[in-house]
Ligand SMILES: Nc1ncnc2c1ncn2[C@@H]1O[C@H](COP(=O)(O)OP(=O)(O)O)[C@@H](O)[C@H]1O
């Protein structure tokens with residue numbers, strides 16, 4: 001079996017920081033699966049009516065794989081999405097699909113969908129210039145969280161404590177890019193510096209961990225957050241699997257905030273890292289992802 005990973009680096013450029021891809025390569029080798037790693041820029045997109053089962057990579061006509069694992073997540077560019085779409089169009093299963101990645105990378109769209117389906121999320125609004133600070137105070141209140149619409153690893157996320165600080169930041173944003181897309185979100189105080197990361201493969205929860213930070217309100221593992229095991233409750237399972245199902249995420253990392261006695265959904269990731277999770281549940285995540293893909297492909301051929 002042959003798979004491709006679409007990533008920000010090619011195979012020869014990988015180093016020890018590329019944990020997710022390295023682990024997938026290791027697991028594939030043990031299972032006798034050939035996995036190649038390509039960057040979107042290595043592809044040539046030729047769209048024609050002639051559906052050949054091949055694609056140009058580094059100017060060489062290359063036969064299609066059995067599956068694709070996109071690992072660029074919310075940083076997937078227009079070109080990256082176009083590459084995934086082209087590969088899907090030639091009949092290859094992409095885990096996750098281009099359509100899902102496109103929805104999930106837009107944090108506002110995700111919150112609109114979650115709220116529409118009555119799932120608990122922090123109150124969220126899109127920034128519009130000129131800013132109406134009075135409306136923001138009334139609808140969201142302070143402190144509030146400012147987020148880039150397509151961020152990851154806690155980058156571009158600020159905790160704003162006062163109206164004055166908020167107006168200052170918005171003026172800076174506007175001066176730099178009046179077209180920037182930023183959301184404002186109710187700050188869930190009881191989740192300060194901690195949250196849950198629920199990992200889903202094929203619609204099932206394969207792990208739930210608590211992430212916590214001693215230095216920031218952000219709990220991201222990639223920012224030095226710590227991890228601990230956390231018992232999955234029916235409520236957490238319901239929130240995470242429903243979120244994944246809503247947008248057809250075959251693989252998902254769902255971030256869940258602690259809200260007093262309950263929970264609020266923070267976001268979903270389409271190519272979640274799993275170094276923190278494997279620290280807690282052991283080195284099985286990459287294997288479970290590949291097992292799921294192989295099983296799905298085998299079921300599709302026998303159906
Ligand atoms: N509304 C919020 N209230 C409290 N904490 C939050 C809120 N939004 C985000 N956080 C914290 O910031 C972290 C990063 O936010 P998130 O939306 O998951 O962005 P990223 O895509 O960068 O991981 C979360 O894991 C959580 O710890």
Ligand SMILES: [Mg+2]
Pocket residue numbers: 153154220255267
């Ligand atoms: Mg997150």
